[in-house]
Amino acid sequence: MENIAKKSNTEFILNTFNLKPSKKYGQNFLVDPGIIQSIADHASLDKETAVIEIGPGIGALTEQLSNKAGKVLCFEIDERLKEVLSFSLEGHDNVEIIFQDFMKADLEEACNKLKDYKDICVVTNLPYYITSKIITKIVSSSTPINRLVAMVQKEVALKLCSEEKSPLKMMIDYVGDVQYELNVPRHVFMPAPHVDSAVISIHKERVISQELIDLIEASYTAKRKTLYNNLKSLYHDQTKEVLESCGIPANKRAEELNIDDYIRILERSHKL
CATH class of the missing domain: 1.10.8.100 (rRNA adenine dimethylase, C-terminal domain)
Structure with a gap:
C-alpha cells in the first residue's frame, strides 16, 4: 500500500485486520505523511545506507525509509503485526522484519547483516515507556551505527537538548551531539497520546567504553x-x-x- 500514513489508509488497515493499538507496547500510529517524510529526510538516506527501525507498527515510516535507503531492518515486538506488515509493505523487497524485543536483540549481529552498506543508522518512532533504554543501548554500543533519528516524548527531547545532566546526556556528550529537529503535536496520532512529541537526531563520532x-x-x-x-x-x-x-x-x-x-x-x- 502507498502512503500508509494517510489517515484514511491507516484506518483502512486497522479496520481490515481488526487491529487495536496496544497500550502495553505504547502504540500510537502517526497519520501525517508530511511529518513521516520529514523524519526520513532528517536521516539523510541514500541507497548505500542501511537503516535499523525499532517498532515499525503498520509500516508508515518503514515505507518512506524503504523508498530512500538500500536496506531497512526492523525489530517489532508485537507479533499481531506479521500479517499487517506483509500486506502494507508488499513490494518493498529491501525490508526485513525481525519479530523480537529490540532490547533483547544482539545489535552487533544486526549490524553484521548490514555490513555490505557503507552507512548504518537508526530511524525510529520510539515508544515512550522505553525511550531512554533504547537510546542508551544504541549510544553505548560499539557498532558502526553513526546516527540516530528518533521521535520521542517532547519533554525527553527538551531535556536531552538542554544543559540538564543525566547519565544518558553524559554518554551522548561523549560520543557526539544531539539536536532538536522538529515538533510533532499529539493530534497527528491515532489514537492521540496525552503529550506532544519531537524528533531529535544524535550523531555518533566515537565509541564509549x-x-x-x-x-x-x-x-x-x-x-x-x-x-x-x-x-x-x-x-x-x-x-x-x-x-x-x-x-x-x-x-x-x-x-x-x-x-x-x-x-x-x-x-x-x-x-x-
Whole structure:
C-alpha cells in the first residue's frame, strides 16, 4: 500500500485486520505523511545506507525509509503485526522484519547483516515507556551505527537538548551531539497520546567504553548522595585519592560534573 500514513489508509488497515493499538507496547500510529517524510529526510538516506527501525507498527515510516535507503531492518515486538506488515509493505523487497524485543536483540549481529552498506543508522518512532533504554543501548554500543533519528516524548527531547545532566546526556556528550529537529503535536496520532512529541537526531563520532559507562552510571546511583559516596562502589579505599588527584571536591554531586570531568577521573584511576 502507498502512503500508509494517510489517515484514511491507516484506518483502512486497522479496520481490515481488526487491529487495536496496544497500550502495553505504547502504540500510537502517526497519520501525517508530511511529518513521516520529514523524519526520513532528517536521516539523510541514500541507497548505500542501511537503516535499523525499532517498532515499525503498520509500516508508515518503514515505507518512506524503504523508498530512500538500500536496506531497512526492523525489530517489532508485537507479533499481531506479521500479517499487517506483509500486506502494507508488499513490494518493498529491501525490508526485513525481525519479530523480537529490540532490547533483547544482539545489535552487533544486526549490524553484521548490514555490513555490505557503507552507512548504518537508526530511524525510529520510539515508544515512550522505553525511550531512554533504547537510546542508551544504541549510544553505548560499539557498532558502526553513526546516527540516530528518533521521535520521542517532547519533554525527553527538551531535556536531552538542554544543559540538564543525566547519565544518558553524559554518554551522548561523549560520543557526539544531539539536536532538536522538529515538533510533532499529539493530534497527528491515532489514537492521540496525552503529550506532544519531537524528533531529535544524535550523531555518533566515537565509541564509549564500558568502563566510562560504568563510571557515569555509578556516579548517578543515588542523586542525593555525594560523588564520593556513589563512587566508593568502584574505587573503594582509593575514591578520595582519585577525586583529589582530579581536583574534584569529594562533596560534589554527579550533576555538577561534565563529560571532561568523567574522562579525567577515569584516566587518573588507571594511574593509582
